[in-house]
Amino acid sequence: MKIILVGASGDVGQAAHAELSKRHQIIRVGRKTGDVIADIADRRSIEAMYDQIGAFDAVVSAAGDVHFAPLTEQTETSFRLGLDHKVMGQVNLVLAGLPRISDNGSFTLTSGVLDRDPIVSGTAAATANGALAGFVTGAAIEMVRGLRINVVSPGLLDASEARYGAAFPGHERVSSARVGRAFAKSVEGAITGQVIVVG
């Protein structure tokens, strides 16, 4: 398969790449580095990415910014980042990709653990994660041409420990290999409309 991997340079993106690149052609996409440069915050940048790549069989998104802060310090602007970038950015990858993706292709998005196991300062992330779960639940029954859609919801990756570990007291860390296999389950399997928990 020819797979577009958005957010390829992040910890989750690298985990997906390590597993999927064993068997598939991967087009790495990032804001600053990659085979193709694109920013999912901008619908036109997404369209240009698809124009540049041409035909493809699957989209894997491991992209999406969100602002971490205590709830009482979240402003409308800071809170909206997660809705605009992590949610609407990934939704736009799907909306713009629908008319272009091959028959029987798949979209696999990334959310995270915080809507089922919250942490302090994680409310905007929990909101974005919940939105993505709702999105794939709704979108899966509207897919055409054998298309599928899922979202991978990983716990904190071992690879992310140094940067984020202190904010996740007591959370089990998950191996990058397990996260990579979750993306393979979505892309190579047959399930749709699922939140694939890795926790």
Next chain:
Amino acid sequence: MKIILVGASGDVGQAAHAELSKRHQIIRVGRKTGDVIADIADRRSIEAMYDQIGAFDAVVSAAGDVHFAPLTEQTETSFRLGLDHKVMGQVNLVLAGLPRISDNGSFTLTSGVLDRDPIVSGTAAATANGALAGFVTGAAIEMVRGLRINVVSPGLLDASEARYGAAFPGHERVSSARVGRAFAKSVEGAITGQVIVVG
């Protein structure tokens, strides 16, 4: 208790009012009618509403627009309505209400059935509902001063049958009385961080 009821004139708002007004003082808020006029799409309108009302013990929100359309016909603009209004509007009610609400007060939001039991054309609604579930999960552990937060997730109300029934084939209808009691459970009970399903 003195309870602010936002979206009081809708089917869900009337269900909440019928139950809560038996025992509490209700300030009805709406875009066009009510004791106080406010639009949750506008953070300044929310602030003005709180300024006008003064001290209060609970907020019940039954407000939030979302666009229904087949997924392939959703544009970025149409899809964003649910994130901007139903999600960010209700989030802003909480963010702006946090420094004003009485100790041991509560926030109760409204989502809906579509993130757990989807229908065609309901993906934007499913996304908004999931976001609100994530929001209360995250926000509940950050509440101060004994505050609580929940979201009521009702199925299609019997009162909404004439307008929306055809879009919900086979969905069980729920009585307005049951929906009203779900709000009482949140406001008068002690639970927090819960999605209160009425389905």
